[in-house]
Amino acid sequence: MAKINVTMTVNGEEVSGLAEPRTLLVHFIRETLNLTGTHIGCETSHCGACTIDLDGVSVKSCTRFAVQAEGSHIRTIEGIAHADGTLHQLQESFRQMHGLQCGYCTPGMILRAWRLLQENPRPSEDEIRHGISGNLCRCTGYQNIVKSIQHAAAALNGETFAEAAQ
Amino acid sequence: MNDMTPTREAREAKLEGMGCKRKRVEDVRFTQGRGNYVDDIKLPAMLYGDMVRSSYAHARVKRIDTSKAEKVPGVVAVITAETLKTVNLAWMPTLAGDVQMVLADGKVLFQNQEVAFVVATSLQAAADGVELVEVDYEELPVIVDPFKSMAADAPVLREDLAGKTEGAHGKRDHHNHIFKWQVGDKPLTDEAFNRADVKIDELISYHRTHPSPLETCQCVASFDKIKGELTLWGTFQAPHVIRTVVSLISKLPEHKIHVIAPDVGGGFGNKVGAYSGYVCAVVASIVTGRPVKWVEDRMENLSTTSFARDYHMRTEIAATKDGKVTGLRVHILADHGAFDACADPSKWPAGFSNIITGSYDFPVAHLCVDGVYTNKAPGGVAYRCSFRVTEAAYAIERGMDILAQKLGMDPAELRLKNFIKREQFPYQSALGWEYDSGDYHTALNKALVAVDYAGLRAEQKAKREAFKRGETREIMGLGICFFTEIVGAGPSKNCDILGLAMFDSCEIRIHPTGSAIARVGTKSTGQGHETTWAQIIASEIGIAASEIMVEEGNTDTAPYGLGTYGSRSTPVAGAAIAMASRKIKAKAQMIAAWLLEVHEDDLVFDIDRFQVKGVPERYKTMTDIAWVAYHSPPPGMEPGLEAVSYYDPPNMTYPFGAYICVMDIDVDTGVAKTRRFYALDDCGTRINPMIIEGQVHGGLTEAFAISMGQEIRYDEMGNVMGASFMDFFLPTAVETPHWETDHTVTPSPHHPIGAKGVGESPNVGGVPAFSNAVNDAFSFLGSTHIQMPHDAWRLWKVAEKLGVTG
Numbered sequence: 017m018a019k020i021n022v023t024m025t026v027n028g029e030e031v032s033g034l035a036e037p038r039t040l041l042v043h044f045i046r047e048t049l050n051l052t053g054t055h056i057g058c059e060t061s062h063c064g065a066c067t068i069d070l071d072g073v074s075v076k077s078c079t080r081f082a083v084q085a086e087g088s089h090i091r092t093i094e095g096i097a098h099a100d101g102t103l104h105q106l107q108e109s110f111r112q113m114h115g116l117q118c119g120y121c122t123p124g125m126i127l128r129a130w131r132l133l134q135e136n137p138r139p140s141e142d143e144i145r146h147g148i149s150g151n152l153c154r155c156t157g158y159q160n161i162v163k164s165i166q167h168a169a170a171a172l173n174g175e176t177f178a179e180a181a182q
Numbered sequence: 183m184n185d186m187t188p189t190r191e192a193r194e195a196k197l198e199g200m201g202c203k204r205k206r207v208e209d210v211r212f213t214q215g216r217g218n219y220v221d222d223i224k225l226p227a228m229l230y231g232d233m234v235r236s237s238y239a240h241a242r243v244k245r246i247d248t249s250k251a252e253k254v255p256g257v258v259a260v261i262t263a264e265t266l267k268t269v270n271l272a273w274m275p276t277l278a279g280d281v282q283m284v285l286a287d288g289k290v291l292f293q294n295q296e297v298a299f300v301v302a303t304s305l306q307a308a309a310d311g312v313e314l315v316e317v318d319y320e321e322l323p324v325i326v327d328p329f330k331s332m333a334a335d336a337p338v339l340r341e342d343l344a345g346k347t348e349g350a351h352g353k354r355d356h357h358n359h360i361f362k363w364q365v366g367d368k369p370l371t372d373e374a375f376n377r378a379d380v381k382i383d384e385l386i387s388y389h390r391t392h393p394s395p396l397e398t399c400q401c402v403a404s405f406d407k408i409k410g411e412l413t414l415w416g417t418f419q420a421p422h423v424i425r426t427v428v429s430l431i432s433k434l435p436e437h438k439i440h441v442i443a444p445d446v447g448g449g450f451g452n453k454v455g456a457y458s459g460y461v462c463a464v465v466a467s468i469v470t471g472r473p474v475k476w477v478e479d480r481m482e483n484l485s486t487t488s489f490a491r492d493y494h495m496r497t498e499i500a501a502t503k504d505g506k507v508t509g510l511r512v513h514i515l516a517d518h519g520a521f522d523a524c525a526d527p528s529k530w531p532a533g534f535s536n537i538i539t540g541s542y543d544f545p546v547a548h549l550c551v552d553g554v555y556t557n558k559a560p561g562g563v564a565y566r567c568s569f570r571v572t573e574a575a576y577a578i579e580r581g582m583d584i585l586a587q588k589l590g591m592d593p594a595e596l597r598l599k600n601f602i603k604r605e606q607f608p609y610q611s612a613l614g615w616e617y618d619s620g621d622y623h624t625a626l627n628k629a630l631v632a633v634d635y636a637g638l639r640a641e642q643k644a645k646r647e648a649f650k651r652g653e654t655r656e657i658m659g660l661g662i663c664f665f666t667e668i669v670g671a672g673p674s675k676n677c678d679i680l681g682l683a684m685f686d687s688c689e690i691r692i693h694p695t696g697s698a699i700a701r702v703g704t705k706s707t708g709q710g711h712e713t714t715w716a717q718i719i720a721s722e723i724g725i726a727a728s729e730i731m732v733e734e735g736n737t738d739t740a741p742y743g744l745g746t747y748g749s750r751s752t753p754v755a756g757a758a759i760a761m762a763s764r765k766i767k768a769k770a771q772m773i774a775a776w777l778l779e780v781h782e783d784d785l786v787f788d789i790d791r792f793q794v795k796g797v798p799e800r801y802k803t804m805t806d807i808a809w810v811a812y813h814s815p816p817p818g819m820e821p822g823l824e825a826v827s828y829y830d831p832p833n834m835t836y837p838f839g840a841y842i843c844v845m846d847i848d849v850d851t852g853v854a855k856t857r858r859f860y861a862l863d864d865c866g867t868r869i870n871p872m873i874i875e876g877q878v879h880g881g882l883t884e885a886f887a888i889s890m891g892q893e894i895r896y897d898e899m900g901n902v903m904g905a906s907f908m909d910f911f912l913p914t915a916v917e918t919p920h921w922e923t924d925h926t927v928t929p930s931p932h933h934p935i936g937a938k939g940v941g942e943s944p945n946v947g948g949v950p951a952f953s954n955a956v957n958d959a960f961s962f963l964g965s966t967h968i969q970m971p972h973d974a975w976r977l978w979k980v981a982e983k984l985g986v987t988g
Contacts, residue, residue, distance in 0.1 A: 017306070036306060043305065052222035053215015055447070057396045058480040062907035065396055093215030107213035111205055114876045118708030119212030120396040120447030126213065145915040152907070154396045154448050155708045157883030158915040160876060 024085050026051070027095025035082035041075075042066040044082035045092060053093035053123045057152070064151030067124035068092050074131045076124075076150070093123035096130060106130055106168045115164030117155030125151050129165045137173060141166070193789045198728060199721030200935065203872035206713045207732075208706075217445040220400045220417050225473040228402070229258055231463050232308035233482065234298035234315045236290035239326070239557040239900020240339070241319035243286050243297070250314040251300055256307025258470055260315060261299040261462055263287040265469075273342075274431050274461060277454075277679060278531065279350025280360070281342070282521035282560055284458045289322070291339055291520035292559050293902050294485040299462035301474055324557045324900040328494060328517035331358040331554040339520065339555045350522075351531040351553075360522050360553035365536045366613050371548040374509030378500030382584045384967050388573045388949075390492040390517070390558070390894045392904075393565040394912065395707070397447025398483040403463040404473035411438045412467070416460060418443040418735075419453040419705055420745025423679060425737045427456050430680075432464060443735035449707035450884070451563035454525045454747050457487050485905040488525075488561030489894055492517040493535075493573040497581045505591050507600050510547040510612070512538055512577060516562075518553050524562030525747070526569045527677040527684060533569025534668045534834075536613035540578035541622050541666045541838060542600040547612040557900045566884055566945040568669040568748040575665045579950035580957070580967065583662075587961055592639070593662050593954070594630055598623060601664075608931075615668060617836045618938075621864070621928045626664055629840035629862045632924060635660075638844060646962050655850050655988065657963075661843035661955025665947040669939045670753025670835040679744060685830045686755035687741035688762040690719060692823040694812035696805030697729040700762075703743010704755040705735045709877065709941055711751065714869045715759055718935065722763030723770065724790035724804045741826055749837070749939035752869065753930075758829035760934035765825035769811070774802040776816040835930045835938035839863040841951040847959050850988045852978030854890065854956060856919035861947070866929045866938035878944045879921050885948020887913050889956075891973035911973070960984065 023032040026049060033048040040059070045051050045068070054077060057065035061079040068077045069091040096104045106126050109115070116122040125148065132139065132147040139147060144165050145158070153161060163179065170177035188196075198204045211217055248260035263285040266272040273281045286297040300311035323337040330336060338344070338357045347354055351361035375381060401416035412434055418424045421443040429436040446453060463476040478487060493514055500509035516532060518524060526533045532551035539547050564570070582600075586593040601622040602609050609617040630636075642658045649657055674683035687703040702715055711734060716727040734740060743755060767787070774792035775782040778800055785792040793801035811823040844858040861878055868874055891911035895903040904910040929936025949970075956972045957965065963984045968977075981987045 038306065046221075047224075047305075050224075051215075052219075053217075055219070055397070056221065057398075057447075058907050060480060060906055060908070063396060063480075063912075097214060103213065110213050111209040114206070114872050116206075116209060116212055117710065117876060117880060118396070118448040119208065119217045119445065120219065122212050123215045149914040149916045152396065152912050152914065154394065154450070154884070154912070155880045156876060157879035157881075157921060158918050159879045159921055162915065 020083055022082050022086050024088050024090055026090045027092060037081065037083055039082045040078050041080040041082045041085050042077035045077060051092050051094050055120055055123060057120065062152065064128065065121050065124045067127045067151060069127055069131055074128045093127060096126060105171045109168035109171065110164040113160050113164040113167050115156065115161045121151060121153045125153065125161060129168070133169055133172065138169060190789065196726050197720045197724065197790060198717060198726060200717050200867070200869050202717065202870065204713055204717055204727060204870055206710050208710060208712050219397060219445050219447055220402060220415050221477050223402045223415050225402065225404060228473040228475055229301045229303060229466065229470060230305045230308045231299050231301050231466055231474050231476040232312045233296050233459065234300065234312050234317065235294040236286060236297050237293065238290055238319050238321055239293045240291060240322040240324045242289045242322060244318040244320055246298060247316040248298065250316065251311040254307060254311045254314060256303040257300060257311040258303065259301045259466060260311065261285065261466060266465060269465060271431060271461060271465060274456065276521060276523040278522040278524040278526060279528065280522035282523055284461045292557050293900050294482065296458040299466060301466045301470060326556055326558060326896045326898060326900050328515050328554050328556055331556050332356045339557065358555045360518055360555060361531045363531045363551045364549065366548035367546055368548045370546045371509050371511050374546050375498065375500045375511060378508055379503035380501045380588060381498060382581060382588055383498045384581065384584055385494065386497050386577045386580050386967065387494045387969050388491040388576050389970055391490050391565065391888050391892050392484050392894050392910070393450035393452040393488065393490060393563065394484060394910065395448030395450055395452050398478045398480060399453060399457055399459065399487045400477040401460050401463050402473055402475045403467040405467040407471050411440065412464065413440040413442065414464065415442045415444060417446050417453045419449045419707060419747050421705055421735055421737050422703060422742050423682065423745060424456060426680065426682065428464065441737040443705050446705065446707040450566045451490065451525065451747055452488050453707065454563055455488055455523060455561070480907060481905045484894065484910055485902045486559050488563040489519065489559055490563055490565030491573060495573065495577040497577045499581050499585050501585055505589050505596050505599050507542055507544055510539055510544045512549045514551040516551055516553045517556050517558065518562050519556060519558040519560040521560040522553065523560035525564065527671055527679055529676060530569060533564065533571070535570040535574045537571055537615060537666065537668045538574035538578050539611050539613055540575065541602060541664050543602045544612045549613060558896060564748050566881055567942045568667060568671065571667055572946045572949060575946045576950050576953070579663045579665065580953060583954050583957060584966060587966065594626065594635060597662065597664050598626060616833055617666065618833055618930050618932055619928050620666065620836060620838055621926065622664065622838060625838065625862055625864055625926050626840045628926060629842055629860060633842050633858065633860050656846050656848055657959045659845040659847065659955035659959025661845065661951045661953065661958055663841045663947045663951035663954060665950065666836055666838045667943055667946050668834045668836055669749035669942065670831055671748050671750050672834055673832060674830045682744065683830065684744045685828050686743040686758050687826065687828045688755060688758040689741045689826040690762045690766055690824060692766060692808045694809055696725060696808040698725055699731045699733060700759065701733045701740040702755050702759065703741055704746040704751040707746060709751065710873050714873060717869055718756060718759045719763050722760055723767050749942045752937045752939045753835045753933060754829060754831055756937050757831060757934045758827045761829055762825045762827035765827065766823055769823060770804060770807045772819065773807045773810055773816060777802050777810060832932050835866065835933060837863065837865045837938040837940060837943050839943050839947050841947045843951040843955040845955040845959060847956070847977060849981040849986050852974035852976070852981060854972060854977060859919050860922045860924065861944060862924040862926065863940055863943050864926045864928050865940035865943065866927065866933065867936035868925070868927065869937060874940050875923050877941045878923050881942060881944025882921050882948045883913060883918050885945045886919060886952060887911055889949045889952035889970050889972060891971045893971050
């Protein structure tokens, strides 16, 4: 099948590569751009392991073709840490609050939380739970993921994280 | 003579040993997308494999035409059973003593069974090839209901077993029968039932489901023709076992096989077995001389690589009229699918289902299990449980509630009345186990107080009255579960896999500068072994956990171990880690004694050092000792400081817990809301409370999913109905309840550090707690037992049948 040249900005760098019209964006990111932090859990847009940020919204990258991303601005887990290499607060908070176990859903979960906290810097627990409901986790039961996002939100707002009593 | 001495507290804190909520080492790479999972592996000239699968559940394969597929640009080879026969690999042995087809050989026995393997230069070309493989089928009659599999006129599923009246576990009574397994004293049990004041008799089914880790099963096989060596990266919970299996079936010498399990994205039992995709990738790499990657998609994962449960348990309990249990009699019909590929220790065709007497002092019991073939996927893995323990715990915990209902007794009171008492441990169960330790009364009483059980029952009573008066459409259920698990398989006297004793292992090397590497025979799939194993070593020998690297999953470097499943890592490998540490500590003590010019017995170990008794300022730290071990060991002593331990556990461990679920159900919609879920776990010594809590949260969420909706269902044609995340219930953060955790600590007396294992307890105990809550809610309306899963549709049907819908 004929291939088409696709150009996009990923984590601040302009990149291009060849893709068949049917190539999924997640395959392009993983196979062509070699950014393997974005994971595949279902390829049917249910699990959210492949969540990236595309032009300012969270997108499941298995739900787009690579050619649809022509000219777009994408951020993946590899582009979340600060330019100087220090971790983003969300990455730090997921570790502090034990918000991950096998690590497979983590990149998608962090990318979704990253956008969520820009849409809503002070989300309630309920808003966080709804906000990440497109991302499945099989290990944590979500409780510590929610806590991680609350922890990050507090830190980003310069507040102290107060853990809700059980 | 030593460097500056910090306070004891500072030294202790620096150690980050057992009991500390140490943050995970793994998270640094995982939060940055720098994990290394199988699908991240890309080798030069690598090919991609994809499966052609059967659309029928039972059919004769008349013809497979691969010619069109072979012409697809990029397709390199198409492998069928005929190809595999040239290397004698059309069939492979299963862990349960059966054989199974690698690719369809003459017929197919379940939907989506592997029929042909297409190998191509890209994922897309492989998929194109799959589309063009033509297969002619002749449909055969299908059996999906295990209760029909042993009918006299039932179709013959396994023609390869024709005339075989003996299976791996004894006599076969029928052409679709796999085994009959019995334990306990039948005459004495029957007698107890004859004399009983009260009896219950209920068919309690535990439906078929699937572990479904977020990362599917996958591998990369790379055969080096020049060296004659095979490297196999894969999503393996038990890499060493895979190496041995590959060697046995491929005839490649075991030292020329390198099996590597890199980061694994969850396992839950799914990644214990050996699957067709692995064999095909290996054969394809040998045939093409190029590396071959095989990654199953989600539909393939849910419908082919293993399943869990599908146990149908006729459960009878005999009791006195005042509620003392006098006998347990259970018959289980076990649906094992088309091939018996259950991942149980060899001598246990129904796993450890004889833990079914649970936490109760049954004087007599009898268990009989019949395994049968059906036209469903093979598997029967321990989905986040020790072997068949969830099924057993479900039957007994439902059974006790049903008995309480019949007696008109409170289910908590009935349990307290029948618990094995603290002073009875070690306790010999009627079905042959020796429970190591427990304090059930303390645990349940703590739970009852924590949730204000009496208050909840009073509230329930009031709500029921209100419901009867028509003032509310909501009913309230209180589900109690008190489970006893059996984990840590296991002692070589009764546990093996393919003849391999189920020990586990650890090798520790202390480097000259005092840091260390530990290699362990287990394989973390998210449990955080890199973090917790280092904590055990830190406490045992006094090197800070941050200075200990833990490595697992590479069969060339790790000592042989049986892997991670059945909550065996901490009970078995955790013990090996402690024992290897103690060997090092013993040598370190000799070195310290020599350096300090005292007798070894005059030394005492204190956090990170040996010090002279009564003279704490005279000491040698482990760092001092490590350097001396490599620089100037005592005369006559071998240099170096390392040790290996292979640990054969003397017994299993028996974690337990008390779970209470409070639920409200709307009878007009069937929607159930979990108001509160309290989980008290006793896993003995606690290595890292943060990780334990995380494990409990995750296991409870899986239990919630299984009990409240998750199911692999088949229609009567054998079409699998739950093979995508659209149909297979995985709860999101919205549905998932809030979890309250608690604990008691009753150490295992036979384990070096007293730890019992915890990862699977919440799944074992969670399912009965949810199901008991649902059943408790409906019980006052005349319902005795409602089969799982309890999704809204089914609960609405229950309400409708009871005549209480609006």
